Amino acid sequence: MAGKPKLHYTKGRGKMESIRWLLAAAGVEFEEEFIETKEDLEKLRNDGSLLFQQVPMVEIDGMKMVQTRAILSYIAAKYNLYGKDLKERAWIDMYVEGTTDLMGMIMYLPFQPADTKEKNLALIIERVTTRYFPVYEKALKDHGHDYLVGNKLSWADIHLLEAILMAEECKPDILSAFPLLQAFKGRTSNIPTIKKFLQPGSQRKPPADEKFVAVVRKIFNI
Amino acid sequence: MSGKPRLTYCNGRGRMEPVRWLLAAAGVEFEEVFLETREQYEKLIKDGVLMFQQVPLVEIDGMKMVQTRAILSYIAGKYNLYGKDLKERALIDMYVEGITDLMQMILVFPFSPPEAKEKNLDSIKDRAINRYFPVFEKVLKHSQDFLVGNKFSWADVQLIEAILAVEEKIPAVLSGFPQLQAFKIRMSNMPTIKKFLQPGSPRKPPPDECYIETVLKIFKK
Numbered sequence: 535m536a537g538k539p540k541l542h543y544t545k546g547r548g549k550m551e552s553i554r555w556l557l558a559a560a561g562v563e564f565e566e567e568f569i570e571t572k573e574d575l576e577k578l579r580n581d582g583s584l585l586f587q588q589v590p591m592v593e594i595d596g597m598k599m600v601q602t603r604a605i606l607s608y609i610a611a612k613y614n615l616y617g618k619d620l621k622e623r624a625w626i627d628m629y630v631e632g633t634t635d636l637m638g639m640i641m642y643l644p645f646q647p648a649d650t651k652e653k654n655l656a657l658i659i660e661r662v663t664t665r666y667f668p669v670y671e672k673a674l675k676d677h678g679h680d681y682l683v684g685n686k687l688s689w690a691d692i693h694l695l696e697a698i699l700m701a702e703e704c705k706p707d708i709l710s711a712f713p714l715l716q717a718f719k720g721r722t723s724n725i726p727t728i729k730k731f732l733q734p735g736s737q738r739k740p741p742a743d744e745k746f747v748a749v750v751r752k753i754f755n756i
Numbered sequence: 757m758s759g760k761p762r763l764t765y766c767n768g769r770g771r772m773e774p775v776r777w778l779l780a781a782a783g784v785e786f787e788e789v790f791l792e793t794r795e796q797y798e799k800l801i802k803d804g805v806l807m808f809q810q811v812p813l814v815e816i817d818g819m820k821m822v823q824t825r826a827i828l829s830y831i832a833g834k835y836n837l838y839g840k841d842l843k844e845r846a847l848i849d850m851y852v853e854g855i856t857d858l859m860q861m862i863l864v865f866p867f868s869p870p871e872a873k874e875k876n877l878d879s880i881k882d883r884a885i886n887r888y889f890p891v892f893e894k895v896l897k898h899s900q901d902f903l904v905g906n907k908f909s910w911a912d913v914q915l916i917e918a919i920l921a922v923e924e925k926i927p928a929v930l931s932g933f934p935q936l937q938a939f940k941i942r943m944s945n946m947p948t949i950k951k952f953l954q955p956g957s958p959r960k961p962p963p964d965e966c967y968i969e970t971v972l973k974i975f976k977k
Binding site for chain 1 (some may be wrong): 807
């Protein structure tokens with residue numbers, strides 16, 4: 535019998551957070567092993583556990599999976615969150631790539647030099663409100679369903695909720711021009727597994743603070 | 757009948773080249789529309805055909821697909837180049853993602869400032885030789901002719917593309933990798949790939965100054 539998936543990463547959001555979200559939304563319990571020092575990372579590398587010497591790494595179903603997208607795709611498919619056919623999968627992939635680009639911008643913000651932070655934050659807000667959110671608002675408007683693809687909860691919806699909440703952390707009223715996304719946020723947050731993940735004490739990680747940035751810089755030499 | 761897939765991008769490799777490779781390897785003929793001016797690009801945006809206002813754009817099976825990975829996954833799935841089950845797909849995804857990280861370094865290289873070019877080239881060489889190629893050398897040692905499931909897949913196409921791209925920059929890069937050398941020859945001789953490697957195919961040349969200028973002209977804000 536396969537045990538719970540085991541996640542290897544630092545104790546923060548980074549690239550692992552979307553994986554925590556997806557597992558949690560699918561109702562899958564998971565364990566976490568935190569990399570706290572350079573030595574922890576070196577040990578994983580020397581044990582041959584990291585295919586490309588990088589984390590995230592997720593032990594799942596007898597595999598040591600690396601590469602965030604590969605891990606997410608596997609989980610989505612395994613737990614029926616990847617649409618019913620190739621075309622639905624294509625739409626989910628397109629939407630997810632968009633939210634990945636969006637969240638990628640936000641993820642790197644704490645690691646940028648202080649004097650560029652304000653400019654970068656402004657660019658993020660512009661991209662979110664003029665490039666990304668309009669796409670999802672329109673998708674929901676065009677079909678009038680509760681979910682982005684195939685009238686059924688999928689990886690795309692979970693990823694979008696994660697992105698919305700991250701964007702709101704940057705600018706609390708960022709959804710003000712997007713009524714359907716507001717409703718989507720409300721609905722999706724109330725899905726039992728997701729509601730549970732959003733409560734204190736869950737495995738959801740807080741936004742990166744200075745302390746976390748320092749730890750990451752030290753471990754990964756960046 | 758939906759007709760051939762139609763690719764919209766600049767007349768160069770960039771992010772579209774893996775799509776050209778995969779379609780070609782699958783034996784699928786396609787058409788191309790080349791972006792040459794900013795006005796063309798702005799018209800595409802105005803017409804609402806670019807979901808996130810970006811290219812690549814591939815019109816296929818009634819969809820206007822964007823986002824390179826989504827496009828490649830769809831093509832791989834459609835043409836049976838994505839393994840036989842979820843676990844094979846996971847392996848293919850992992851390998852492709854790793855190779856994509858290496859290719860990303862090559863993609864941005866022409867756009868780096870002259871003073872950073874030597875350092876960046878060293879990084880590409882270091883990563884290819886120490887991080888990525890050893891993985892695939894090891895996989896091929898234990899498998900047969902292909903990376904996953906003893907069957908031709910998206911991962912093999914991505915790897916041959918990467919090998920050739922790195923060799924253009926570092927000609928002797930495969931010298932410590934006998935399995936990859938044999939793989940390169942085998943893949944290059946597969947009929948669809950062999951055809952793609954011949955002059956006159958849709959394969960694009962390495963980026964030159966003219967291409968870089970065009971890209972900056974079209975996309976610079």
